[in-house]
Amino acid sequence: MIRERRVTQQVRAGTLGIGSSYPVSVQTMWAEALTEQALPAVCSTMESLRDIGCSLMRFSVPDDDHVEAVRRIASWDIMPVAADIHYDYRLALKSLDAGVQKVRINPGNIGATWKTREIISKAADLGAAIRVGVNSGSLPKQYRDLTPVHEAMVSCVLEYVDLFEQLQFPNLVVSLKSSDPETTCEANRLFASRSPWPLHIGVTEAGPLIPAVVKSTRALSSLLEEGIGDTIRVSISGEITSEVISAKEILKTLGLWDGGVTIISCPKCARASFDTHGFFTQCGMELERLKCRVTVAVMGCAVNGLEEARHADIGITGAGKRIIIFSKGRVVREVDQADALRAFREELERLCTRS
Ligand code: SF4
Incomplete structure (x- = not known):
């Protein structure tokens, strides 16, 4: 404490x-x-x-x-x-x-x-x-x-x-x-x-x-x-x-930082159909710059991803060939791999505008 x-x-x-x-x-x-x-x-x-x-x-x-x-x-x-x-x-x-x-x-x-x-x-x-x-x-x-x-x-x-x-x-x-x-x-x-x-x-x-x-x-x-x-x-x-x-x-x-993103992300394994490592290469600094207080989940697959990150305000995960954007365990959008980052950014912006 x-x-x-x-x-x-x-x-x-x-x-x-x-x-x-x-x-x-x-x-x-x-x-x-x-x-x-x-x-x-x-x-x-x-x-x-x-x-x-x-x-x-x-x-x-x-x-x-x-x-x-x-x-x-x-x-x-x-x-x-x-x-x-x-x-x-x-x-x-x-x-x-x-x-x-x-x-x-x-x-x-x-x-x-x-x-x-x-x-x-x-x-x-x-x-x-x-x-x-x-x-x-x-x-x-x-x-x-x-x-x-x-x-x-x-x-x-x-x-x-x-x-x-x-x-x-x-x-x-x-x-x-x-x-x-x-x-x-x-x-x-x-x-x-x-x-x-x-x-x-x-x-x-x-x-x-x-x-x-x-x-x-x-x-x-x-x-x-x-x-x-x-x-x-x-x-x-x-x-x-x-x-x-x-x-x-x-x-x-330690709870001593006001605002900003809390990140949950999986390390990936053979089940992954979304590249969590590549996601951070492309979006890591954007998340660091965000001032709104949100929990973001970046998970490799929907097998464990959706369930384990169900408390996240917004999340992205793979589901076969498709990508799911979710919020509080609910699917918000399902898109092709090629549209994944654009869809994620749109949903994140929407969330931050609301909060
Ligand atoms: S969420 Fe899926 S891909 Fe990530 S470590 Fe767990 S089982 Fe593997």
């Missing part, structure tokens, strides 16, 4: 509210260099990810060329943009001036405290947010050998938080990540018991698709069930779209 959400400070990153007064949001991170040639793909990807529910996109900013790139990206106003800064505090200042709504820093690698103060002061002047991110693998020297690791992570981040609080900075988000789901959970639980700042949660360096989704689901579901976590990322060595879809799916499964 989901516990009541942990009450946090409320933070703004541009149009995105972060904290217990707002829904848990999904974010992701661009994985490539921001060359001139890459920008059109960045734009179309951001629009597509926004349409399926991503609320913030983070970009690494390792040099001045990237500052100029995030200036352009932020000006598109597709969704709030965060600049990820390591080592050079001037890149954080320039990114903030360039219009990003959030910077992510690890004060441990920014260097002298006055540099972090400069970043805080600039962000405060511009109304931008700062995420202080600490990862278990990159703790500063004085914390590196302390055990247990999650306590060292929290002690370290609380030291940073203290500086932000002294300067009365209002827009702080914290993250404590490890590649080990259990350490991630323990660090976030401990921080949540000691500080009111919102938490961005995720398992770092989680691996390719399947290990990343399994580890992230393990950690994020546990924390979210305890009411901990205000933004989430499923970090995957792979497709960026999968990060957003899997994060959304975790929230949907």
Whole structure:
């Protein structure tokens, strides 16, 4: 059972509210260099990810060329943009001036405290947010050998938080990540018991698709069930779209996502006369974009399909050479294979218009 959400400070990153007064949001991170040639793909990807529910996109900013790139990206106003800064505090200042709504820093690698103060002061002047991110693998020297690791992570981040609080900075988000789901959970639980700042949660360096989704689901579901976590990322060595879809799916499964499609689909077997796998290749993203709250069943055959998915608001299944579109276990239409997707889309649109 989901516990009541942990009450946090409320933070703004541009149009995105972060904290217990707002829904848990999904974010992701661009994985490539921001060359001139890459920008059109960045734009179309951001629009597509926004349409399926991503609320913030983070970009690494390792040099001045990237500052100029995030200036352009932020000006598109597709969704709030965060600049990820390591080592050079001037890149954080320039990114903030360039219009990003959030910077992510690890004060441990920014260097002298006055540099972090400069970043805080600039962000405060511009109304931008700062995420202080600490990862278990990159703790500063004085914390590196302390055990247990999650306590060292929290002690370290609380030291940073203290500086932000002294300067009365209002827009702080914290993250404590490890590649080990259990350490991630323990660090976030401990921080949540000691500080009111919102938490961005995720398992770092989680691996390719399947290990990343399994580890992230393990950690994020546990924390979210305890009411901990205000933004989430499923970090995957792979497709960026999968990060957003899997994060959304975790929230949907926990009842923390408002609207959207719940999918029931069969894995197929020798009885299948409808290609459920091919259906998702063609219609998967359309379903992800839908805002109306419906349960969609995609079944290979009518032998089990109709019966097992009878609670679905709309379903599609094979029946010999024909395709059946059904709703709540009742056949709505029977069409040829060639007309299947068109008929399904029409019925789905009708349903969403009604609901
Ligand atoms: S619904 Fe039909 S095709 Fe799909 S797994 Fe079950 S029996 Fe096989």
